[in-house]
Amino acid sequence: MSTTIIDRIKKEIESLDTTTQPEEVGVVVSVGDGIAEIEGLTKAQMMEMVSFDTGAGASVKEVMKQEGTLFGLVLNLEEDTVKVVILGESNLVKEGMQVSRTGKLLSVPVGEGIVGRVVNTLGEAIDGKGVIATDKNMPIERVAYGVMDRSSVNEPIHTGIKAIDSMIPIGRGQRELIIGDRQTGKTTIAIDTIINQKYEPKEKRPICIYVAIGQKRSKTASIMAKLEEAGALEYTTIVATSAAEPSPMLFLAPFAGMAIGEYFMEQGRDVVIVLDDLSKHAVAYRQMSLLLRRPPGREAYPGDIFYLHSRLLERSAKLSKELGGGSITALPIIETQEGDVSAYIPTNVISITDGQIFLEGDLFNKGIRPALNVGISVSRVGSSAQTKAMKKVAGKIRLELAQFRELEAFMQFASDLDEDTKKRIDSGRKYVELLKQKQNNPMPFYKQVISIYGANNGLFDNTTPEKVSAIETTFLDFIMRDRKEIMDAIETGRELTDELVEKLNKSIADFKEANANYYTKAE
């Protein structure tokens, strides 16, 4: 044993304080399905942590072998007993076991060291990279900031997805729901958003938190690998709970994620939190509530399921300048069944959030990815946060797509259509092609602006929709190589000045001249 360790142990022994204080205790009267009923603990508070005395009757050696303290969380205060959810292995809890109050509300340890790590609901590292250095405990349940503490959403958060950043812009501090059936690309949008933050300048780059609620461990591992590969893990924290964990851990996971987010928000920093997904969260809460014998309501969910999600999402905010101006942007995910957005949980969360990104299985199967239904996707507050450059180019795209959707049904009668309708359909198809993007390939906003500007100003005229993607890539390469000053000016100025417009128009003309092979029809 090295002398340093011996010194440390000696120091600990010298400073050991053996005095204790009397503590309030109760006794487990029944236990089952992860819920323990405890008699006593008359002064226990809601959401207080209690510790189970799993070491009673065991020797010191046996207690030392145990994996830390087994905690429970008080969730029901009844006349003679309290009901506690066990935050760990419930089979260790026995009838008659002594339970002590800790006097602490459930909290999660936080600090700079938590960034880039994978933690469980209790903030403990599960990535095998050692103990996380933390400097504070943040309560998991907390009242959201009030009206006077907040400011309006006025800064964009770029997702790197053209369809979203142009038509459904999201602002820092907004809550934007991502909703759709299984396998429609909901998580991909969230992950792309996280990856895209690497294009933000370091001082403005948000901390990202991905909360996996009841996900398969393989999925969480693959997300972690993707983020690491993209270099996005260095500014991301993953709060992971798997389907195999007890329902209270799943129920608490998004609250823990939000508590971590609040720590950074209070330092004046921006945070993006992905809650994947709240449907599983609602199911976990339903299971826990039924076991706690709370009365079931619609679809057997407890009556306070709306309050549960509203108080969670209300904690996402853009703080006023006086409070540092930090923000939490929430991207909750909801999985629908057969596209039914009118089910209980989807309607609840739609009404709580500031807009929704609706993904459709049909579009996904047609190869339109991201499978975004731009007709029913909305952002209620994001447009005020959009950059001037994007605002200038995005107006036309929405109109063109709306017209295309109306005319889409007539596409099969192509030969009978008049020239104007044909032109509109052709233009719409090109916009649809333009908005397609590969997975994990977010595009920085300045490139998006150039692409969409090009589409609005004849870059794709006299070509076929099939060539749109190739033309876009080549055009962006051309700008990057020969006209980089345009890209730099948009990135820094975030505006399309008359001078830039002129340069872009010239660039389009020059590009078309140099790449005539893409343009088969005569001008």
Next chain:
Amino acid sequence: MKNAYVKALTESILAGKNTEQTLLSIKKQMEQRGHLRLWPQVLKASMRVLQARLKSFVPQVVIAKEGEVSEATLQAALEKLGATEAGYTKTIDQNLVGGFTARVKGTFYDASYKRALVDLYRRIIT
């Protein structure tokens, strides 16, 4: 239903009502309601509750070795926990290593070496 009868029975007895009369009256009620089949279970559960309650009324002390902790120390600890009566039950648990634990109703005081050693161990390994 069983729990309701148990609660009624134990609360009446703990409130100082005549035990025999209470038992008879609850049994009669159960018979009238057709719940007499639950009677053995109600009695068993009530016994358990009453025993636990009575046990919690009497201060309990656990020590590691006989004579290791002075009577004065134990009495002082019990007083600190609010014990009003002089009597207490004492048991020996060698796993405590040294020191003692005391419990009065819902309050617990752990002055054992076992706790101190486990605390020290956890502080060193984290």
